Amino acid sequence: MASNHFGPDGQARMVDVSEKAVTVRTATAETIVLMQPKTMEMIQAGTHRKGDVLAVARLAAIMGCKQTASLIPLCHAIPIEGVDVTFEPFEEPTATEARLRCQVTVRTTAKTGIEMEAMTGASIAGLTLYDMCKSVDRRMELESIRVVAKAGGKSGDWSVD
Template sequence: MNKLTHLDDKGEARMVDVTDKAVTAREARAEAILRMAPETLRMILDGEHPKGDVLAVARIAGIMAAKKTHELIPLCHSLNLTSVKVDLEAGEDGTSVVVRTRCKLSGQTGVEMEALTAASVAALTLYDMCKAVDRGMVIEAVRLLEKTGGRSGHWQADPA
């Protein structure tokens, strides 16, 4: 197992020094799933939710969250993201919304945390906007799907 990079030789937390790392194109994709009652999903998809277009609000929240990841998660670098995409679609099961995100940049450190934060906050926003009609919703399966770039190269999750 690799050594944890956010700990120094004394075991104390530190921000990783990326000064000497090469600038490369980097991309990360993540997802989260929000399970809900079929009636809640129908309300969202038919545009009948009392709060309006909750998918649009969740998309904006995910984009904003990716841009603020360094403010939310200690020791994350502030990144100059060049692209953030948040896609939300009904799950094939008829009882979920699948949130998929993609973050890109050219830089010295990866964007995995930004993609994961975007997926998480988009799902949390959907929960917040729909809780009045369905308090039993569950956010699950927040995970990194793929990352490219940097010294470690390409990584892809096993299919769920």
């Protein structure tokens, strides 16, 4: 069973997971989106002229999770058995900036982890928020994208806390 992405000849290859055990696996990733306080208020109130920004970003996150193997080279196509997406303010807003946290939790029963799917979902949610709100806030930023917890598999459970 190959344990890395390079063969003996140095060429890229997909890691062979055929001998690994199928286990229940979960991963949670988050992205923090920096924006103006008025943008946050508009998003939370649902008053954007394009409609419910969070609903669209939630759907985009789920779709992103499902498309990960098509976007990330050498990433295994694994079944997506559940996706939960949440949005919440992150820290108290100041007079000039507010932060919105998007967390994406993905579940599967597979031979390999699901962290990349969670990170892709969080990334796509943040990009969707930017896309829908750029007309009112061009300075929006995706501050961070990271895995905050995982469970299952040979390496066991892990979280940032």
